[in-house]
Amino acid sequence: MRFKSLLSIVEVNQTDNDLKIAIDLCSEINAHLSMMVFAVASLPPIGDYPIGTADVWVKERQSDLAALKERVNTVEMLVRDAGISASITDEYPEPAQIGHIVGRYARYADATIVGPDLLANETLKSKVIDGALFESGRPIFLIPHGTKPTLRPKRVLLAWDFAIECARAAREALDIMASAEAVHVTIVDPDTSSIANGPEPGADIAGYLAHHGIKVDVDRLPSGGEPIADVLKQHATDISADLVVMGGYGHSRTREWIFGGVTRSMIEDPSVPILMAR
Known part of the structure; x- marks a missing residue:
C-alpha cells in the first residue's frame, strides 16, 4: 500500500x-x-x-x-x-x-x-x-541509531516463514518493495512440509511479489545453531539491505503483550530499519 x-x-x-x-x-x-x-x-x-x-x-x-x-x-x-x-x-x-x-x-x-x-x-x-x-x-x-531510514529503499530483506504475520507485512510493504532494485525473500531453516512452505520454500511468495512487478531473489539460509534473528541481521548486512520487512509475533498475557523470540530480538537490537506488521 x-x-x-x-x-x-x-x-x-x-x-x-x-x-x-x-x-x-x-x-x-x-x-x-x-x-x-x-x-x-x-x-x-x-x-x-x-x-x-x-x-x-x-x-x-x-x-x-x-x-x-x-x-x-x-x-x-x-x-x-x-x-x-x-x-x-x-x-x-x-x-x-x-x-x-x-x-x-x-x-x-x-x-x-x-x-x-x-x-x-x-x-x-x-x-x-x-x-x-x-x-x-x-x-x-x-529506526535504530546510526542508520539512514528511507521508504524508497534500494535493497529490501523480506523475512519469510509462511505465517500470517509475514503475509501481512509483505502486503503492507508492496509499494515500497516495488520501487526497490532487489528484494531478498529470506527463509532461515526452511520447512518443506506441505502445510508450510512446500517442496520449494519461497517460490509461492516470490511468485506473488513478481505479479506486482517486484524483482525477487529467494535466499534459503541455514541457522547453523545460531539465533534466527542473528542470521537475519547478518544477511541484511551481507546484502546491504536498506530495510527489513517482517511480521511481528506476540500474544497477550494478563493484558500485557509478550513478544515472540525473533520479534523481541529484532526490536531490542535492530541493525537496519525495520518495517514490522502483525
Whole structure:
C-alpha cells in the first residue's frame, strides 16, 4: 500500500532527532505527518498521605503540563519550517495508558515511526511498540541509531516463514518493495512440509511479489545453531539491505503483550530499519 500518513511519537524530554527523521520521511514520499507529543503523568497520591504530598503532586502536574505545552510549540515551529502537511496533538497519560493511547492514534495513520531516541528509552519503548503494533492494525517503522531510514529503499530483506504475520507485512510493504532494485525473500531453516512452505520454500511468495512487478531473489539460509534473528541481521548486512520487512509475533498475557523470540530480538537490537506488521 502507499503510505500517505505517518505517525510520529515524541516524548516531551526527547531531542528533535526523531521528529526530524519523521519530517524527512514524510518529505521523501509527500506524506502527511501526524505528531503525538506526550508527557508521562505521575500517579496521584493515595492512602493516608499528608496534605503536603498532594500539593507536591499538583505542582508536579502543573510543571509537566507547562513543559508539554512548550514542547508542542517547539514542534509546531519545526514542522512549519519544514513546509509539510502536519497535525500535532498532545497527551498526558499515566504509564498504564500509554500503549492504548498510542494504538488509538496509530489506527488513523498508515504506519507509526519509532525513532532512535524512543528506541533507546527502555521504559517507554515497549509501551509505545505494544500499542502501535498490537492495538492499531497498522505497521510500525523501527529506526535504530546510526542508520539512514528511507521508504524508497534500494535493497529490501523480506523475512519469510509462511505465517500470517509475514503475509501481512509483505502486503503492507508492496509499494515500497516495488520501487526497490532487489528484494531478498529470506527463509532461515526452511520447512518443506506441505502445510508450510512446500517442496520449494519461497517460490509461492516470490511468485506473488513478481505479479506486482517486484524483482525477487529467494535466499534459503541455514541457522547453523545460531539465533534466527542473528542470521537475519547478518544477511541484511551481507546484502546491504536498506530495510527489513517482517511480521511481528506476540500474544497477550494478563493484558500485557509478550513478544515472540525473533520479534523481541529484532526490536531490542535492530541493525537496519525495520518495517514490522502483525
